[in-house]
Amino acid sequence: MYDSGKIIPGLIIFVLLVTIPIWYNHGAGTEPPKPVLPKDAKACVLPAAEIRATHMQLLNDWRDEVLRDGKRAPVLVDGKQYPKSLMLNCMKCHTSQKRFCDSCHTYASVRPYCWDCHLAPVEPVE
Amino acid sequence: MKYAFPLAAVIALVLCALILVQIPGMQYLFGVVIPYLAMALFLGGFCYRIIHWGKSPVPFKIPTTCGQGYSLPWIKHDKLEAPVNTAQVVARMFLEIVLFRSLWRNTKATVYAGPKLTYESSKWLWLFGIVFHYSFLVIIIRHMRLFLAPVPGVVSLVEIGDSLLQIGAPTMYITDVTIVLALLCLFGRRLVNPQVRYISLMNDYFPLFLILGVVLTGILMRFFLRTDMDINAIKQLAVGLVTFSPTIVAKINPLFYVHLFLVCVLLAYFPFSKLMHMGGVFLSPTRNLANDSRMKRHINPWNPEIKPHSYASYEDEFREDMVEQGIPVEKELPSQG
Numbered sequence: 441m442y443d444s445g446k447i448i449p450g451l452i453i454f455v456l457l458v459t460i461p462i463w464y465n466h467g468a469g470t471e472p473p474k475p476v477l478p479k480d481a482k483a484c485v486l487p488a489a490e491i492r493a494t495h496m497q498l499l500n501d502w503r504d505e506v507l508r509d510g511k512r513a514p515v516l517v518d519g520k521q522y523p524k525s526l527m528l529n530c531m532k533c534h535t536s537q538k539r540f541c542d543s544c545h546t547y548a549s550v551r552p553y554c555w556d557c558h559l560a561p562v563e564p565v566e
Numbered sequence: 567m568k569y570a571f572p573l574a575a576v577i578a579l580v581l582c583a584l585i586l587v588q589i590p591g592m593q594y595l596f597g598v599v600i601p602y603l604a605m606a607l608f609l610g611g612f613c614y615r616i617i618h619w620g621k622s623p624v625p626f627k628i629p630t631t632c633g634q635g636y637s638l639p640w641i642k643h644d645k646l647e648a649p650v651n652t653a654q655v656v657a658r659m660f661l662e663i664v665l666f667r668s669l670w671r672n673t674k675a676t677v678y679a680g681p682k683l684t685y686e687s688s689k690w691l692w693l694f695g696i697v698f699h700y701s702f703l704v705i706i707i708r709h710m711r712l713f714l715a716p717v718p719g720v721v722s723l724v725e726i727g728d729s730l731l732q733i734g735a736p737t738m739y740i741t742d743v744t745i746v747l748a749l750l751c752l753f754g755r756r757l758v759n760p761q762v763r764y765i766s767l768m769n770d771y772f773p774l775f776l777i778l779g780v781v782l783t784g785i786l787m788r789f790f791l792r793t794d795m796d797i798n799a800i801k802q803l804a805v806g807l808v809t810f811s812p813t814i815v816a817k818i819n820p821l822f823y824v825h826l827f828l829v830c831v832l833l834a835y836f837p838f839s840k841l842m843h844m845g846g847v848f849l850s851p852t853r854n855l856a857n858d859s860r861m862k863r864h865i866n867p868w869n870p871e872i873k874p875h876s877y878a879s880y881e882d883e884f885r886e887d888m889v890e891q892g893i894p895v896e897k898e899l900p901s902q903g
Contacts, residue, residue, distance in 0.1 A: 442867065447620045450848060451613055458609060461713035461808035472802050472815070493792040500735035548797045549711035549722055553732060 473543040481533035572772035583827035604830035611837025623867035698748035783825040
């Protein structure tokens with residue numbers, strides 16, 4: 441082999457770069473998140489699977505409707521009225537930002553910009 | 567129809583994954599077995615190709631120079647286009663790898679009535695190419711958030727930069743838009759330009775369609791078909807794969823497996839294709855050799871070993887025969903007795 445003094449180190453650097461995830465996680469990684477669900481409330485504005493998949497789109501639509509179009513009428517689900525609001529609706533049942541929102545978002549490195557404007561609710565005492 | 571078959575092949579791959587993964591138990595095949603096989607093929611094949619190239623001798627010093635070579639002191643030397651030492655070669659290679667500098671020389675030849683032939687600079691290939699490659703790089707760095715736990719700051723930073731426009735939710739990524747545009751332009755270039763269309767082969771179109779398939783399934787997963795797209799289950803699978811303890815904890819939308827399968831096909835196909843220019847760009851002798859053939863002798867590695875044979879030793883070897891044949895010699899045979 442020619443120029444092995446340059447090619448082999450280059451190849452080793454390449455393999456190390458590709459395998460970053462293997463040696464970065466030290467063969468373990470971290471525990472998957474377990475978001476704390478509200479104990480008393482049973483129903484959400486959408487079924488669980490749907491709200492899990494589309495809550496960010498729903499919140500974004502609500503934000504646009506309320507703040508940009510002035511449509512503040514509450515949504516009606518199963519005969520119950522819910523205000524289109526993160527703070528006055530979602531966070532009423534899911535009281536903890538840290539133990540509900542952030543548990544998944546931190547794990548998956550999702551950074552919603554909700555808290556750029558909203559003040560996070562006071563964390564409930566254990 | 568050189569592009570019809572590759573397109574059909576990519577569609578077949580998508581359908582294959584989409585249908586097979588619905589069968590119970592096949593999730594493990596598509597989520598665990600195939601990714602490992604593909605990664606092994608990628609790394610093994612990549613190293614094999616590089617070492618194979620490393621074993622090929624370079625008989626001549628063949629840098630492509632496109633500027634004034636090193637000459638007399640008052641003639642200005644073009645250090646990047648005709649490098650004479652390692653530092654200049656490194657600078658040239660760096661700009662080639664990071665900025666695709668040689669593509670700035672791409673020209674378009676047109677024949678007008680007359681006939682008159684004109685050449686004009688055509689930087690489209692450079693533009694589409696660099697947009698594509700950097701978008702892909704950012705996308706790969708972004709995806710590390712699914713493989714690394716905890717997520718390192720640099721990955722988050724790239725992600726914040728990429729979603730800086732804060733359009734919609736989940737936030738739109740700038741690179742998602744640019745990579746689709748770049749891929750379509752790279753494909754369009756092969757269709758529109760007659761010369762390029764003529765020389766385009768199936769193995770030029772296939773990676774374009776394959777990467778477009780990867781990108782489109784990714785975009786669909788993130789923004790449109792979010793049902794059962796459980797990001798935490800996906801991350802647990804991804805982290806499991808890189809820590810060699812893969813688990814599929816929840817039902818994941820088949821589209822995810824299609825995305826993963828196309829990536830696996832790309833990885834497995836990589837070492838056997840033109841995509842190897844990723845490693846090959848470092849090893850191209852027309853770029854990585856110095857233009858110093860008049861300063862240093864380049865010895866062809868496969869030259870046979872020929873020992874010098876001076877006339878004196880030649881005559882020593884054949885003197886008796888030469889004298890016998892009456893050929894004049896410089897040194898007579900030693901007198902007998």
